Amino acid sequence: MVYPCKKWILVIYLFIMGPILFVGCGQDKDKEIGAKKKPLITFWHWWTDRQSILEEFADQYEEETGVKVKFVLSSPSGDLYKNKLQAAALSSTLPDIIGVWGGGEFLARYINAGHISNLTDEMEEGWKDRFFPEAIKRGSYQDGNQWGVIPGTYAVPLTVMNIQIFYNKRLFEKAGLDPMNPPATWEEFIAAGRKLRAKGIAPFTAGFGDLGLAEWFLNSYAWSFLGEDNVRATWVGERSYVSPEWEAAFDKFVEMRDNEMFIEGIAIMSNKQSEQAFANGLAAMAMNGSWAVNVYYQMNPDLEYDVMSFPQDTEAANPVLLFGGTGICAAVNGKSSQKLEAIKFLKWFTDKERQIEYVEKAHTLSANRNVIDGLSPVLAKFAKGMERIIPDLEVEEKNEVREVLRKGIQSIIIGEKTSIKVLEEAQRLKDKLE
Amino acid sequence: MKKEKIRYIRHNWNSYLFVLPALSIYLIFGLYPFLRTFQLSFYRWDGIAPDMQFVGLKNYIDIIFNNPIWWTSVLNASIVSIIALTFQNGLALLLAILLYRGITNGRTIYRVIFFMPPMLSLIVVGYIWLWIYDGNYGILNHILRIIGLGNHVRAWLSEANSSLISVAVAHCWRGFGFAFILFLAGLQTIPEDLYEAAKVDGAGTWNQFRYITLPLLVPVATIVSVLTILGTMQIFDLIMAMTQGGPGFHTEVPITRIYKEAFSYYHFGYGTAMAIVFGGLLLILSIFQMECSRRRLRR
Numbered sequence: 052m053v054y055p056c057k058k059w060i061l062v063i064y065l066f067i068m069g070p071i072l073f074v075g076c077g078q079d080k081d082k083e084i085g086a087k088k089k090p091l092i093t094f095w096h097w098w099t100d101r102q103s104i105l106e107e108f109a110d111q112y113e114e115e116t117g118v119k120v121k122f123v124l125s126s127p128s129g130d131l132y133k134n135k136l137q138a139a140a141l142s143s144t145l146p147d148i149i150g151v152w153g154g155g156e157f158l159a160r161y162i163n164a165g166h167i168s169n170l171t172d173e174m175e176e177g178w179k180d181r182f183f184p185e186a187i188k189r190g191s192y193q194d195g196n197q198w199g200v201i202p203g204t205y206a207v208p209l210t211v212m213n214i215q216i217f218y219n220k221r222l223f224e225k226a227g228l229d230p231m232n233p234p235a236t237w238e239e240f241i242a243a244g245r246k247l248r249a250k251g252i253a254p255f256t257a258g259f260g261d262l263g264l265a266e267w268f269l270n271s272y273a274w275s276f277l278g279e280d281n282v283r284a285t286w287v288g289e290r291s292y293v294s295p296e297w298e299a300a301f302d303k304f305v306e307m308r309d310n311e312m313f314i315e316g317i318a319i320m321s322n323k324q325s326e327q328a329f330a331n332g333l334a335a336m337a338m339n340g341s342w343a344v345n346v347y348y349q350m351n352p353d354l355e356y357d358v359m360s361f362p363q364d365t366e367a368a369n370p371v372l373l374f375g376g377t378g379i380c381a382a383v384n385g386k387s388s389q390k391l392e393a394i395k396f397l398k399w400f401t402d403k404e405r406q407i408e409y410v411e412k413a414h415t416l417s418a419n420r421n422v423i424d425g426l427s428p429v430l431a432k433f434a435k436g437m438e439r440i441i442p443d444l445e446v447e448e449k450n451e452v453r454e455v456l457r458k459g460i461q462s463i464i465i466g467e468k469t470s471i472k473v474l475e476e477a478q479r480l481k482d483k484l485e
Numbered sequence: 486m487k488k489e490k491i492r493y494i495r496h497n498w499n500s501y502l503f504v505l506p507a508l509s510i511y512l513i514f515g516l517y518p519f520l521r522t523f524q525l526s527f528y529r530w531d532g533i534a535p536d537m538q539f540v541g542l543k544n545y546i547d548i549i550f551n552n553p554i555w556w557t558s559v560l561n562a563s564i565v566s567i568i569a570l571t572f573q574n575g576l577a578l579l580l581a582i583l584l585y586r587g588i589t590n591g592r593t594i595y596r597v598i599f600f601m602p603p604m605l606s607l608i609v610v611g612y613i614w615l616w617i618y619d620g621n622y623g624i625l626n627h628i629l630r631i632i633g634l635g636n637h638v639r640a641w642l643s644e645a646n647s648s649l650i651s652v653a654v655a656h657c658w659r660g661f662g663f664a665f666i667l668f669l670a671g672l673q674t675i676p677e678d679l680y681e682a683a684k685v686d687g688a689g690t691w692n693q694f695r696y697i698t699l700p701l702l703v704p705v706a707t708i709v710s711v712l713t714i715l716g717t718m719q720i721f722d723l724i725m726a727m728t729q730g731g732p733g734f735h736t737e738v739p740i741t742r743i744y745k746e747a748f749s750y751y752h753f754g755y756g757t758a759m760a761i762v763f764g765g766l767l768l769i770l771s772i773f774q775m776e777c778s779r780r781r782l783r784r
Contacts, residue, residue, distance in 0.1 A: 317643070
């Protein structure tokens with residue numbers, strides 16, 4: 052038997068708890084409106100420096116087509132963005148368009164789990180002709196790739212990039228260096244560093260704390276000393292890291308350390324800190340990607356700088372190549388109900404007219420190969436650098452080994468380990484994993 | 486007996502009803518994730534693919550016997566914990582005693598000042614100390630130069646022998662306010678007449694501290710120590726903001742390892758196994774510490 056007063060308790064309880072328990076069952080208001088009235092395409096990305104520019108394009112697209120595109124700046128950094136994507140993939144809440152990096156292991160995992168659309172058919176209908184072939188290749192997987200992805204194109208390249216060395220013209224002049232003739236060889240580079248240090252200027256900065264940049268620097272010289280076949284052979288386990296060529300590549304960090312080239316604290320410096328240091332004139336040279344043109348413009352519009360390629364070591368067997376390829380890409384959610392609308396928008400966004408406007412506003416390099424006129428002198432050098440980028444091997448070293456190599460670079464910089472010790476550790480781990 | 490139980494539940498069902506929301510939240514957000522984490526630790530899974538591969542105890546065996554970086558990270562966190570237990574809590578106790586028994590004016594102001602750092606976000610604290618330690622324009626190096634200690638100037642966070650200690654100092658700065666408040670609350674529970682009686686018996690300040698304050702603070706000190714160990718061993722945000730585990734593996738800690746394994750290297754199952762191993766370690770540490778203080782109290 053239920054007592055009358057307890058009935059009241061039950062009524063009050065249901066009155067309070069009912070709304071709380073069922074509040075989660077409501078629908079996303081935006082989605083509901085979008086579904087009934089006009090389509091809404093959601094586009095996630097992590098490009099903190101261009102959200103407002105992207106929103107302008109979204110407004111323009113809505114005016115032209117009536118389709119609303121919602122750009123969502125989902126994370127303050129690429130690393131955190133990856134975590135968000137992982138959580139969204141597990142809960143099936145990925146957006147219609149996903150900002151991604153080009154191919155490789157990262158995208159392969161999402162493709163294999165069915166989260167990314169295969170865009171090969173659309174690309175073959177002429178869409179791919181507007182892009183740099185290398186940029187398309189970075190978002191594609193070939194037959195027999197190491198991740199078992201069905202061959203095809205999965206990512207639409209939006210920008211291309213490569214890594215070079217920015218230098219501050221005023222600081223070069225202060226150290227008696229000619230800003231019109233930056234160092235072209237390794238010897239000249241070290242000599243320039245000595246002159247800068249003698250004037251109390253930190254010669255070189257880079258975000259080696261973020262690890263990726265240290266690895267990119269290494270790869271340029273590994274390529275130069277080893278060549279494509281030997282790098283590939285090492286990554287697939289057919290050649291040991293413990294070799295004079297790999298040691299020579301790692302020794303670049305040793306030489307720079309011994310000649311006091313590095314800014315204080317470079318071993319754990321994030322790329323954002325490094326960008327601030329260069330933009331504020333604390334370092335004369337900065338290793339960074341073409342995206343930094345926009346970053347430096349936002350940090351210090353008056354900064355007078357130019358860009359130079361990685362200096363060539365005359366003892367290396369091959370020319371030094373640049374790390375680069377696709378900058379940022381977009382992938383279409385394989386489970387989205389608005390797949391076709393998403394593809395339509397991406398076709399619109401990557402056409403020449405829009406990309407000219409995008410390049411002007413975002414100070415970046417477009418993946419559209421028809422958009423090369425009217426670039427600033429610095430961006431033009433980066434565009435030229437696209438001809439000398441490290442080819443995509445479609446093979447990647449294991450993450451665990453890469454971590455030991457990257458952390459090893461930090462240890463070399465702080466004088467804790469020798470190149471050969473780092474290489475032995477990496478090889479030991481590689482042997483264990485295989 | 487069974488009938489009695491049923492009658493008891495029938496008479497008190499409304500009480501259970503009010504416990505139900507909290508219980509549901511605990512089951513959904515506490516117990517289920519824990520059980521799921523435990524289950525995942527026996528699998529090889531990348532955190533994205535729909536399929537998982539059962540590997541039994543392989544993840545655990547690899548972590549415990551074949552992963553020196555994991556044990557380096559545990560050692561690093563332990564060093565920071567020891568620094569926090571001794572210096573941070575020592576300073577907190579000292580300041581609490583000074584404020585309770587020594588300083589009479591402006592107590593509230595001091596309390597607010599000391600309790601401000603714990604209220605700051607760890608990322609904010611990380612960035613504040615990143616600037617303090619900066620090798621190029623950091624205030625610490627600037628002060629050292631001013632006071633004539635220019636030869637000690639360095640990039641504090643990027644040198645092998647100073648990076649972990651520097652992170653530990655930032656952690657202690659942020660954490661000591663919380664310990665301070667707990668110690669202050671503990672001091673206020675000690676009856677004043679004990680001190681008066683001790684004075685009559687001729688006990689000096691040191692003996693009062695040794696025979697009254699310290700023994701009666703043991704329960705609070707136990708709580709503070711357990712919380713310090715749990716909080717410090719799980720340090721993460723500060724490391725990510727300041728060093729990302731570098732240079733090399735000098736500031737790598739267990740949670741950064743778990744994070745990197747699960748999210749950067751796509752070893753989700755392995756990462757969850759690390760979390761279980763680490764949880765077990767913390768549990769053993771806490772039980773050991775509680776048992777020690779219980780024995781001391783019995784004595």
